[in-house]
Each structure stands twice: as C-alpha cells, then as structure tokens.
Amino acid sequence: MTTTGFLTDSTLCIGCKACEVACKEWNQLPDDGYEWSGHSYDNTQALGHSTWRHVKFVEDTPEPAVGGNLGEQLPAWSFSSDVCKHCEVAGCLEACPTGAIVRMEFGAVFIQPDICNGCSYCVVSCPFGVVQRNEEDGRAFKCTFCSDRQRAGLKPACAQACPTESIRFGPLDELRDQAQDRLKKLAARGIEDAVIYDPTETSVEGIHALFLMRGDPRTYNLPQQPEVPTIYQKKGWTSAVIAAGSMLALALLSFLGESK
Amino acid sequence: MSHTGGRVPDYESERRLAELRQTASQTGRVEGKGVAVQGAPFPQASPADGYYGIPLLKEPQWKKEVPLYFFVGGAAGASAIIASSAGWLSADRDLVRKARWIAAAGSVLSAALLTKDLGVPSRFINMLRVFKPQSPMSMGAWTLTVFSASSVSAALANFLRAKELSAGPLILLENGSGMLAAASGLIMSSYTGVLIGATVVPVWNRHVGTLPMHFAASGLNSVVSILELMGHEDNRALNRLALAASAYEVAQGVAIESKRDRVNRPLQKGASGFIVRIGGLLSGPAPLALRIAYAVTGNKKLRRAAAVSSIAGSLLTRFGWMSAGKASAKDYALPLRPTYSKPEAPIKLHERQDRAIKTSA
Numbered sequence A: 001m002t003t004t005g006f007l008t009d010s011t012l013c014i015g016c017k018a019c020e021v022a023c024k025e026w027n028q029l030p031d032d033g034y035e036w037s038g039h040s041y042d043n044t045q046a047l048g049h050s051t052w053r054h055v056k057f058v059e060d061t062p063e064p065a066v067g068g069n070l071g072e073q074l075p076a077w078s079f080s081s082d083v084c085k086h087c088e089v090a091g092c093l094e095a096c097p098t099g100a101i102v103r104m105e106f107g108a109v110f111i112q113p114d115i116c117n118g119c120s121y122c123v124v125s126c127p128f129g130v131v132q133r134n135e136e137d138g139r140a141f142k143c144t145f146c147s148d149r150q151r152a153g154l155k156p157a158c159a160q161a162c163p164t165e166s167i168r169f170g171p172l173d174e175l176r177d178q179a180q181d182r183l184k185k186l187a188a189r190g191i192e193d194a195v196i197y198d199p200t201e202t203s204v205e206g207i208h209a210l211f212l213m214r215g216d217p218r219t220y221n222l223p224q225q226p227e228v229p230t231i232y233q234k235k236g237w238t239s240a241v242i243a244a245g246s247m248l249a250l251a252l253l254s255f256l257g258e259s260k
Numbered sequence B: 001m002s003h004t005g006g007r008v009p010d011y012e013s014e015r016r017l018a019e020l021r022q023t024a025s026q027t028g029r030v031e032g033k034g035v036a037v038q039g040a041p042f043p044q045a046s047p048a049d050g051y052y053g054i055p056l057l058k059e060p061q062w063k064k065e066v067p068l069y070f071f072v073g074g075a076a077g078a079s080a081i082i083a084s085s086a087g088w089l090s091a092d093r094d095l096v097r098k099a100r101w102i103a104a105a106g107s108v109l110s111a112a113l114l115t116k117d118l119g120v121p122s123r124f125i126n127m128l129r130v131f132k133p134q135s136p137m138s139m140g141a142w143t144l145t146v147f148s149a150s151s152v153s154a155a156l157a158n159f160l161r162a163k164e165l166s167a168g169p170l171i172l173l174e175n176g177s178g179m180l181a182a183a184s185g186l187i188m189s190s191y192t193g194v195l196i197g198a199t200v201v202p203v204w205n206r207h208v209g210t211l212p213m214h215f216a217a218s219g220l221n222s223v224v225s226i227l228e229l230m231g232h233e234d235n236r237a238l239n240r241l242a243l244a245a246s247a248y249e250v251a252q253g254v255a256i257e258s259k260r261d262r263v264n265r266p267l268q269k270g271a272s273g274f275i276v277r278i279g280g281l282l283s284g285p286a287p288l289a290l291r292i293a294y295a296v297t298g299n300k301k302l303r304r305a306a307a308v309s310s311i312a313g314s315l316l317t318r319f320g321w322m323s324a325g326k327a328s329a330k331d332y333a334l335p336l337r338p339t340y341s342k343p344e345a346p347i348k349l350h351e352r353q354d355r356a357i358k359t360s361a
C-alpha cells in the first residue's frame, strides 16, 4: 500500500476546530474539561490521551496594515492544527516493550489498545510530546491516523471535516510536492516567511504529518531538532557494561583478600 | 442557614465594589486587571518560549513505585553479585545466605512494584510477548524475569543445603542459578540508568553516559550497607566495597554540581534539586567521611552510621532523579533549542541592541 500522510497548511486554517470536534466524535474521545486557559482562544492547550487534533492559536506581534489592521495595533492570529507526526523512525514505537505500537500498512504508527499494558515508556520517548497515558483507563493513547477509516478507503475524520482543505490527506510523496508548490504560490503573493516542517535531517528521518506555516515552527511548539531517544542507547549501554564490569571486579577483588 | 460555598461578603469586599462604582462613574472606565489566571502572565508565543510556554514534552507518568523499584531492584541485583563472589571466595556462609535472600526477596518485590505501576497491571505478561533489544523497557522486563527466577531458586537451594539435604545436586543448583542471578543482577543494578537516560527528557539524556554507573554504585552502596546492618559490620570486604561505592558517588556529585546550566537546573534547584543534593550528600561524602573515621578510630557506631546514610542516600537519589526528570520535561525552553544538551549561550546586552537596530532598520 502507498504511504499516506497529512499536510496541515496553517496559512489556510481559520481556527474553526472542526478537526478537533470531528476527531473526538469519530474516535469517541472524552472531553478535556471546560477550563479557560488564558492562551488566546485555545483552551485545549496540547495534544494528549483524549486530544488527537489540537488547533493552536498563535497571536503574533501587531503588524500595522496587515489584515485590515490599520489603526489599532491588534495582534494578528495564526492557527495551526497539530497532530501525531507518525514519525518515519518513531520514538514511541521503538520504546514500546510489548509490541503494542506497530507500523500500519499505510505507514501510520498505531497503538493496539488490546495489547498496551500502560507502562508509559512511550510517553517519555516521543520527541513531540504527543502520546500520553490515560490515568483512568491505564493505557496510552494517541492519533490512530484513522486507521479504521483508511482501511475502509476513507479520509481521516479531521481531513474530511476541514472546510478549507487546511488539512490535506493523500500519498505522502504527493503531499511533499504539493507543499513545495504551495510555498512557491505563497512567495509569488509576497508571503516569503512560509516554511515546511519536515525534520528529515534528524534521527526522526522525516514525518508523515507535514506542516506548513509562516515564521518559526518553534512558535508552534515544534522542536527544531527532534531526536529519537534510541540514539542515546549506545552511550547508555556502554556505561552499563563498564558499571557491570567494575562492580564484578570490585566484588571479586574485595572478597579475594578474605579467602581462607 | 447553610450556604453552598462561595465567599462571605466582608468590609473589604464591599469597600472594593464601592471603589469600582465610584471610578466608573467618575472616569467612565475602570483600571485593574481583574483576577489573574493561574500562572499569568504567560509568555508570548515565540521561537524562544514556544507556544505560550506550554511544555512541548510530556511529563513522565511514573509514580512512586518506579523510583522505589530502581532502589529495590538495584540493591537486589548487587546482592546477587555479592552472594556469588562471597560464595566463591569467602568462608562466611552466613553472608552468602543473607545476600541470597536479599536478592530473592528484592526480585519479588521489584516485580510487584513494576507491575503495580502499570496502567493495566493484569497485562504484565505482555512484556514477555516480544524480545526487543532496542527497547530498554523490554530488556529490563526480561532481565527481571530471569533475575527473579534464578535468585529465588538460588536462595531456596541455599536454604535446603543448610538443612543438609542431599548436598550434591543442591550445590550445583545454588551455584548455577547463583551465577545466573549474578549475571542478570549486574544488568539489574545498572540498566535503569539506560532506561531513563535513553528518553527525550533533557536532564536524563544529558547524563545517559553516567547514569548506569551512578545507579550501579548506588545499588552496591545500599546493599553492602544493608548487609552490614544485618550483622556483618566486621566484614572487611564489605567495607572496601562501600568505600569504593561512596568514593564513586562523591565523584558523581562533583560532576553534577560542576556544570551549571539550564539542563542541569532540576538537579541543583527547586524541590528536585534539594532531593538530589541531600541524596548525593548521604551517598557520597557523608559515608566516605564516616568510614574513614571508622578506619582511624575503629568505632563501629561510625560504620553503622555510614551504612544508614548510604541506604537513605541511595533511596533519595532515585526519587531525586525521578522528580528532576519531571521538572525537566516541564521546562518548555529546552526542546526548542537546536540541540537539547547545548549549553545556554547568554546574549550580551550590546548584541541585543545590535539585533534591535538590525530589525528596525
């Protein structure tokens, strides 16, 4: 099967949160409580075990004359719908000790709910802070890439509900090309600061949920250098071997003096 | 009449309302922030602060069972090593017996603690569905399984041998499973450093190269001390081991304290820093000094004090690292950096002015 992906284009997003609602409805996710966060119109704040799509509301510094902002210096708004990145090399999948997290035929990273035992090691292995354990249920949850819908030949719920095609879904290579085209179109209209977020140069080796946004991706909490924690293991196990060797040697030496 | 929560009006609240009414009628507007949302004021969304300073990473969700498991499992693992070394080289059968029992009891307790922390404890067995070398959690589960089985059977063989039942096969069983327990015990006492080091949590992965040695030294230090307090306070080999472990912990403490930057901050500041520091003090300098004093004076009280200090220090060390990891994951600024562990480069004032000039030009 072809590898599918998302291209979430922030320059088209109107912040309606239809994707968040569609995701919750299709996947039957519980609500996140009704709390005011104080962060613009965003009361969801972050992805989590019950939030698999999350619209970020970034208030940019006032730019006079942008968006009809002539007199009063009102902040400009950018929206971006965040989601699990379905990493090419996924920290969560590498870390999972039960084999509950698997790679699906269309490239998605999927947690099998009937196998997950809630060890929560994936939580500290995701460089994007996506996956989380539901403390009531005990298991870890995240975006399934609507694997059930994809298998039925349908688009994921969020992409289906998005009214502006800010969330595009399709074969990953096509989306990569479309993202480049979009950058060119935007540049032709004088928008020079748009970028594609696709960390192919790191140990994550690229993601299946691409993002296009204006400005610095870090403003949207996207790390500049996401790394799969597997890269630290060599150093760690080396240290463990040294520790084991010295402990054994020390114990033998100490008791050697005591032999009778 | 009972009221259903809320505030009770008092002189101050009514005075404030009158004040608001007065300024509103006089000036047509009211100054004042209202009630600040908890945590306000929030950082603006920016490349340095990310998305309103909301942490990018998720906090480790392990509860107190896990640091406790690190302590128990580390001590049990080291105990199996002592049991086999002493069994082979020393004539002290009582030491061997006690070390075997600590290993066995610790291994059972470890499994219980680890299982209890699972979100779905009944599915512990799923850990043994796959053998996955690239997952330290999987390696840990397998190690613990082998360690429990071998240390329990070594302890049982030791017990039956003492009852002077048919000795031949029992000696074979004790030595064989004891060797296996010692081998898996070596991993038990150090792998937990790999487990937390190979994660996205900045303060943990910064120290991945030393955490396994640190935890191994800590485990050795604690179990040697436990054995001393169980009546082996004259054993010179144990004292030597404790001296080495405490000396290592001193070096580890110095290494942690000598690098001061934002990644290391949870090890030095705040509640987590406090626990790490107390734990470090009790594991390194305190027992080392006490043991040296014991060597000079021969006063056993000093040695006992060193043992108590080491045990407490070892326990606190694991809790300290756990809470440092939680604090580190909450530090929103760290994962936004080009590399997690790159030290903070302070911007000098004149550079800042330069930047302001450049952007306004």
Ligand code: SF4
Pocket (backbone or CB within 6 Å): A084, A085, A086, A087, A090, A091, A092, A093, A109, A125, A126, A127, A128, A129, A130, A131, A142
């Ligand atoms: S973003 Fe996180 S949860 Fe999603 S695939 Fe990558 S590591 Fe796993």
